[in-house]
Amino acid sequence: MVSEQLIVRYKARLDNFVLDIDLSAAAGILALLGPSGCGKTTTLNFIAGLLKPTEGLCSLGKSIYFDSNNNIDLPPQKRSLGYVFQKALLFPHLTVAQNIQIGIHKKPRADQENRLQHLLQLLHLEELKNRKPSQLSGGQEQRVALARALAPEPRLLLLDEPFSAQLGDEVKRIHELLNVPVVMVTHLASEAERLASTIVYIENGTIKA
């Protein structure tokens, strides 16, 4: 995959401060580091299209996701991003395999099945594929959430506060294997240093050098 430039420039008024973010990064693992409540997750939600900023620009390579000047606001469905939320949020009524399948859009059924098998293998989930989320451990849930986020073959992976060190390592392994760029949010400097190629420090809604 050719590395694509991610540009994020936002202004948004939050409850207690103004979020003013301006960053651009090439493919790699970009860590947004900062204390809780500084606007990291909000930034991730802006990139994913789940929140709408007052003004700004967000683009990945040649795709413009959001541009307030030109009234462009791509819905999350069309941004082709994988998002691993802080909580695994697996669909409780579906099995592990069905949770992953829901994001696979390949049309011939055989291709769909191949993709599912590939993802199950990639994250060592073959033996869990018929289980319901309530039968999984926290770590297993996170791995399924990661597999599910990778299912639609996203151009960028968003990761909100990996709850365990293992998940961070898993993401790094996937990044190296699939060469998919990652934006992760963390409040642990050690984790950011261990995993990320670029670290951006956010405090009170703005980027610190």
Added chain:
Amino acid sequence: MIEPWFSLQLSLCVASLSTIIVALIGIFLGYILARFDFPGRDLLDALCSLPLVLPPTVVGFYLLCTFGRHGWLGQYIYQWTGWSLVFTWQAAVVAAIVIALPFMVKTSRAAIESVDRSYEKVAYTLGKSRIETALKVTLPLAWKGLVAGMALSFARALGEFGATIMIAGNIPQRTQTMPLAIYQATQSGNDQLAFGLVGLLTVISLAVLYAINRLGAKW
């Protein structure tokens, strides 16, 4: 002449058919009310709840004004088809739909509102459209509440009396549902028949509700 078996069949048929239609309309309205913020939402909610507080005879009167041969909608139906809804078994279905709808809308709205919106956000990031997300994620997660709403609607439709007698009349072997048959049996002093009908309706209602609850619990 009261025909208990005909009345029983008609009641079950009317209640089943109206429950299916009420489920479709009620889930749709419940979803709209739970997930969209639009001007007039409170008004729509109030309108959906209105049959709950109005006496069923008033609802029946409105239905007559709407579907009667000279009603604002009924006159066109009659002009085009030569058919009128009034005094038909279909009128009993319409009455049951309107009377039972508030139960379905209220319960499905509450059930859908209780589904964590984060699941929907996950589905959006996976490329699922709003409709796909509703069908594959939101409604399955609200399933228990929806089944409860259907059970309530069925029970309410089965017991419907006031609006039914206004628009469908009380014609033996045509529109005489169980509640109407019971009313007539009591009025004509046939207490034994009334007892039998009441017992039958009670047992069947209980059995249906029990079965639906079991279905909801298993899921």
